[in-house]
Amino acid sequence: MATTLREEVVKTINNLIEVNEEGKEGYELAARNVDHMEYQSLFQRYAQQRAEFAGSLRSQLASMGGEDKHNLVTDAAAALHRGWMNLKSVVAAGDSEAILNECVRGDKAAVEAYESALKEANLPAEISTLLRSQYNAISEAYHDVKSKAKLED
Secondary structure, three states, X not given: OOHHHXXXXXXXXXXXXXXXXXXXXXXXXXXXXXXXXXXXXHHHHHHHHHHHHHHHHHHHHHHOOOOOOOOOOOHHHHHXXXXXXXXXXXXXXXXXXXXXXXXXXXXXXXXXXXXXHHOOOOOOHHHHHHHHHHHHHHHHHHHHHHHHHOOOO
16 A cells, blocks of 8 residues: 555544544443433444444554544544534433434434545455445444434435
8 A cells, every 4th residue: 555545544544433432422421311221222232333343443453554543633523523512412401302313413424424435446445345334334323213213314
């Protein structure tokens, strides 16, 4: 990999680590603040999923010799952060429907971040396969939570 290509791939992976960390934190917050037991379990499962995804991405980064800079703010990460930050203002009310809606918004931003990353033509095959798998799982979570929230795009 050329240095500039490698740097772009490292930047993409770091961005997606941030996306998954934000999702993990958002789902943990939602799980702690929703009264519905089914939703608590669902949110805990998705928080764990995002933690695992971030770990897999960190492993890929390490194998490339890249530095984990997931706290580096990118436009996509900043937008995602704002989406999950809205959740913090909603949990105070304890409204399950509003919490679900904010989780949908956070996951929509995650889906968009993965779509953007997957459009990069120069991703190594192994990384592209990993991202596609994670994208499919996050997209499934998005549609699952969205169906529970009855929120329209």
